[in-house]
Amino acid sequence: MDVLSRKLPLDALLARLADEQYGVVARRQLTAAGAGRGAIEARIRRGLLIRLHRGVYAVGHVRLTRDGRWMGGVLAAGAGAVLSHRDAANLHGLGQFGGTRIEVTAPGDARGDERLRVFARRAVAHEEVTAVERIPVTTVARTLVDLGDLLDHERLLRTLAAAERAQRFDLAATERALARSATRPGPAHARLSAALAEHARRGAQLTREQLELLLRRLVRTHGLPPAELNADVAGEEVDACWRAAGVIVETDGWEFHRGRGAFQRDRAKSNRLTLLGWTVLRFTHYDVRYRPDHVAAAIGRALRQR
CATH class of the missing domain: 3.40.960.10 (VSR Endonuclease)
Structure with missing residues (x-):
């Protein structure tokens, strides 16, 4: 929260944050800018702030874009949280993955809810975090590793091919992310290793x-x-x-x-x-x-x- 935000009237601050964050704000952002509990609660009662997740609100309405739902999920999971797994793949343009809950990774003990799935206590290296359209998200390389926990072999292969067609597949970065995942629980390391080997055997497909x-x-x-x-x-x-x-x-x-x-x-x-x-x-x-x-x-x- 910058110095200018601390000097803004609350409604002006809400408008600014909503514009920057696809229509969503976190309570902690308002508190950090000096908004009191009473002022926040009054706007909740008036319907200006509508609960989306614990401590995260849609401003004025809940007809959010997908970007707004993604940003809301990241804000709800707390400091250091990033969009991850299938939703990160969607944001990076690696395919169309469905799901009823937004998937994020957070370094602490954040909890999910009926709209949010949190992969907590998973370390994310600095080089595995980026931002797309201002939304914090795992890199394509880390996203591919995470998808190894959720996708079968053929779907993982199709996702690798999609990353390559979109010219977003960095083999060296993916191999580094894979190496960091060698000791983590779950099938991600083995599945992505097998998929990368098969992808190399089949070869890339260039226009x-x-x-x-x-x-x-x-x-x-x-x-x-x-x-x-x-x-x-x-x-x-x-x-x-x-x-x-x-x-x-x-x-x-x-x-x-x-x-x-x-x-x-x-x-x-x-x-x-x-x-x-x-x-x-x-x-x-x-x-x-x-x-x-x-x-x-x-x-x-x-x-x-x-």
Whole structure:
């Protein structure tokens, strides 16, 4: 609570907080700004403050947006609380998860209610907390760990894929969050470990635009000669080529889902180009996104050998 808030009349303070917090306020915020118990109770009786959770009120009406319900849940769980689990996944755009209660994580002994589920006494590292649209929330990496307690293997895989499509999946951050969860009770560590391994086996799935951007970045960052992207070579479209050196790079997405026909066509294409004298290197989308050093080193060796 800033100095300016302490000088505001109570109704002006309510308006300000409601505007900043999607229509909800915490009693402790009003008390910290100097509002007396009587003034607060009077506004409760008049219907200006409507109880949402213990110590948290909607201002003027309860037709809150989802952001308002999320903020109310975080405020109700006390200092240091953050939106987490399925509601954090919803806020990050990782899927559509239902539920009758807002899910938050709090460092103390906060209690939930019929609208609020609190995962209490769970440590949240500083790097695992962020804010989205002013709502304190676990990072995508920590959210994925927490979801391991609640989701089965296939739903966890779909959530990883959604995070990747939204370009919000940070493998290194997720692995750090996973390592911190190694000793915590529950299935989260084992489930997410298995899902990450399966996700790596299947490979990432990039759009053409994402793949082109990452290939350009890889070439530039590692000092490789410029490549032709989406180039025509002997009537075949290839992802990247170094025509003078006779080197081609082809990439694969989720082969697990692509089917035998696509697999056979890709191999026939590679064989034809090889017989024409081209060096064809194949990588997965996962390699391009998460192992660029490995990809660049292989390309560099091929270019030097030609």
